[in-house]
Amino acid sequence: MKNTAVEYLIKNPLLHIGMIETIHRDTADILYAESDGVLIKEEKSNAYMLSVDNFDIGKELINTISRCNLILSHQEFMVDYIIDRFKLNKKLECFQAVYMDKSKLIISEELEIKQLDKSHIEVILEHYGKLSKDRLFWMF
Structure with a gap:
């Protein structure tokens, strides 16, 4: 089922990068995968x-799905x-950016890009109010 899921998602890799990466990290329970x-x-x-x-x-x-409180629709x-079915009261529209080139991205020396970890949670919360502290912990 993993191959079928990836075959479907790879047709639009920019749209589906979050799902594809979840499958590649082996943190996805694939409930349905067809054409x-x-x-x-x-x-x-x-x-x-x-x-x-x-x-x-x-x-x-x-x-x-019997119940859920977080669902991403592409x-x-x-x-x-989805909102009606689960009586959800919040809707958040997100946009992703993906750097697909294999070569290293050249950036200004003023900018530092690094992997986030738990030590960054307070800074994230200070600048991004869409997730709770508890919700951020599962990410790391």
């Missing part, structure tokens, strides 16, 4: 991630149904 969509549950965060070709298959997959046409 029309993928539904996974990320094991550390318990977040569901969905990408589908059409509303009907998305609705069918969403209805297999298609806007699923959002209202």
Whole structure:
């Protein structure tokens, strides 16, 4: 099922990079993977991630989930149904950026890019108010 999931997701790697990386890290419970969509549950965060070709298959997959409080939909046409189905009260639209080139990115010496770890949680919370401290801990 892993190969089928990746085959579907790799058709649009920029859109699906979060799902692809979750599968590559082996933290994905792949609940559905066919030529029309993928539904996974990320094991550390318990977040569901969905990408589908059409509303009907998305609705069918969403209805297999008994309850959840965090779900990522890669298609806007699923959002209202998900919010209604799980009685969610928050919607957050996110945009990702991905550097796909194999060569090292040349940056200004004024800028330092490094891997985040638990020591950065307070700084993250100071500048980004969309996640709680508890939610950040599962990321590391």
